[in-house]
Amino acid sequence: MPDQRDPAPYDALLLLSFGGPEGPEDVVPFLENVTRGRGIPKERLKEVGQHYFLFGGVSPINDQCRALLAALREDFAAAGLDLPVYWGNRNWAPYLTDTLREMVRDGRRRIAVLATSAYASYSGCRQYRENLADALAALEAEGLPLPKVDKLRHYFNHPGFVEPMVEGVLSSLAELDEPVRAGAHLAFTTHSIPDSAADTSGPVGEHGEGGAYVRQHLDVARLIAGAVRERTGVDHPWKLVYQSRSGAPHVPWLEPDICDHLEELHEAGAPAAVMVPIGFVSDHMEVLYDLDTEATAKAAELGLPVRRSATVGADPRFAAAVRDLLLERAATERGAAVERCALGALGPSHDLCPVGCCPARAKRPAAAGADSPYA
Missing domain, CATH: 3.40.50.1400 (Rossmann fold)
Structure with missing residues (x-):
C-alpha cells in the first residue's frame, strides 16, 4: 500500500461527473447540453425528458455526487490525508470549467481527477478527457495559469x-x-x-x-x-x-x-x-x-x-478505494514502486491513456493522456 498521508505532487482531487437536472425547468437545457452539436429538435428533447419528469424533473446524480464528496472528505480526514476535494460536472452545474477556475484561483496547480465512470470507453473516459481539455482551453483564453491534471486509472476491478x-x-x-x-x-x-x-x-x-x-x-x-x-x-x-x-x-x-x-x-x-x-x-x-x-x-x-441490487454510491469502501488510487498515483508520480490493487484476470489499468485509446468520433484534443496538448 502507498503512504496513507502523502498526496504529493497533488494539491487537490477533482470529482468529475456527468451532471443532471435539479428541477423541471432544468430538464430541456440539460439535455441540450448533453446533445449539443447533434441537431436534435427541442420538441424531441421534451419527449426524451419524460423520464426525468416522472421524477419531478430531478436526476438523483447530483445528490449522489454530494454524498460521495462528503464520503471522500470524511475518509481523507480520518486517514490524516490533508487534500481538498472539489466537484465539477460535464453537463450541469457545478460546471467543470467553473470548478477548475475556482481551483486555480485557490492556488491548485496539480490536480488528480476521479471520473464517475469505472470502465474504458469513449463516453466513459476519453469524452471526460476532452471536456478537461475544453476547460483548460477556456482558462488559457482567460489568461489564468493552467494546472496539470491527471485522471486516475479505471477502477472497475478495485x-x-x-x-x-x-x-x-x-x-x-x-x-x-x-x-x-x-x-x-x-x-x-x-x-x-x-x-x-x-x-x-x-x-x-x-x-x-x-x-x-x-x-x-x-x-x-x-x-x-x-x-x-x-x-x-x-x-x-x-x-x-x-x-x-x-x-x-x-x-x-x-x-x-x-x-x-x-x-x-x-x-x-x-x-x-x-x-x-x-x-x-x-x-x-x-x-x-x-x-x-x-x-x-x-x-x-x-x-x-x-x-x-445496489450500486456502490458513497459506500465507505469505495471512498477508501479512491484514496488508495490517489495515493498510488501520487507515489508513482514521485518515482516510487507501488503494488497496485486489482482483482480478476485483467490486472490494474494504465495510468496514462495511450494514443489511440478509445478514439474520438471526431478529432478533438483530450487532456490527461499521452496525446494531451497540456503536458
Whole structure:
C-alpha cells in the first residue's frame, strides 16, 4: 500500500461527473447540453425528458455526487490525508470549467481527477478527457495559469468497487422468496454503446469485438458471481446484458437488452432474477428508470420475481478505494514502486491513456493522456 498521508505532487482531487437536472425547468437545457452539436429538435428533447419528469424533473446524480464528496472528505480526514476535494460536472452545474477556475484561483496547480465512470470507453473516459481539455482551453483564453491534471486509472476491478456490489447481490438474493432464491439468475447490466465504440474501447492492442469495454465488464461479472458462489455455495447462472440504448435503430449497439433478457429467462423457466448494475457507480436515472421502473414492470408483466441490487454510491469502501488510487498515483508520480490493487484476470489499468485509446468520433484534443496538448 502507498503512504496513507502523502498526496504529493497533488494539491487537490477533482470529482468529475456527468451532471443532471435539479428541477423541471432544468430538464430541456440539460439535455441540450448533453446533445449539443447533434441537431436534435427541442420538441424531441421534451419527449426524451419524460423520464426525468416522472421524477419531478430531478436526476438523483447530483445528490449522489454530494454524498460521495462528503464520503471522500470524511475518509481523507480520518486517514490524516490533508487534500481538498472539489466537484465539477460535464453537463450541469457545478460546471467543470467553473470548478477548475475556482481551483486555480485557490492556488491548485496539480490536480488528480476521479471520473464517475469505472470502465474504458469513449463516453466513459476519453469524452471526460476532452471536456478537461475544453476547460483548460477556456482558462488559457482567460489568461489564468493552467494546472496539470491527471485522471486516475479505471477502477472497475478495485476491491473497494467490487466488494460493495457483491454484498448488494447477496442482499438482493436474500430478499427473494426461498423457493426461487437458489435458482435465481444474475443479470449483470451496463449501458449499451454502439458496437463500433465498444470494439475500439481501450488501448489499440485491446481493440476487437467488444474491446476493453466488454472485456472489463465480463471480468467484473465473473468476480461477483464467483464471490457469491463462494459465500452461498450456490452457482447462480449469469449473463452480461445491456440497457439505456439511445441511438438510431439502424446503428448496431451492444445486446441483449435487459428487458429482452428477462423475457428469455421467463421463457426458459428461470424462477427469479437479480439485476446487477455493475456499469454504474450510483443509482442515477438509468438505474431508477431503466431498471427500477421499465425492467421491473416488464418482470411483473411476465410474473418473474426480480430484485435490483445496489450500486456502490458513497459506500465507505469505495471512498477508501479512491484514496488508495490517489495515493498510488501520487507515489508513482514521485518515482516510487507501488503494488497496485486489482482483482480478476485483467490486472490494474494504465495510468496514462495511450494514443489511440478509445478514439474520438471526431478529432478533438483530450487532456490527461499521452496525446494531451497540456503536458
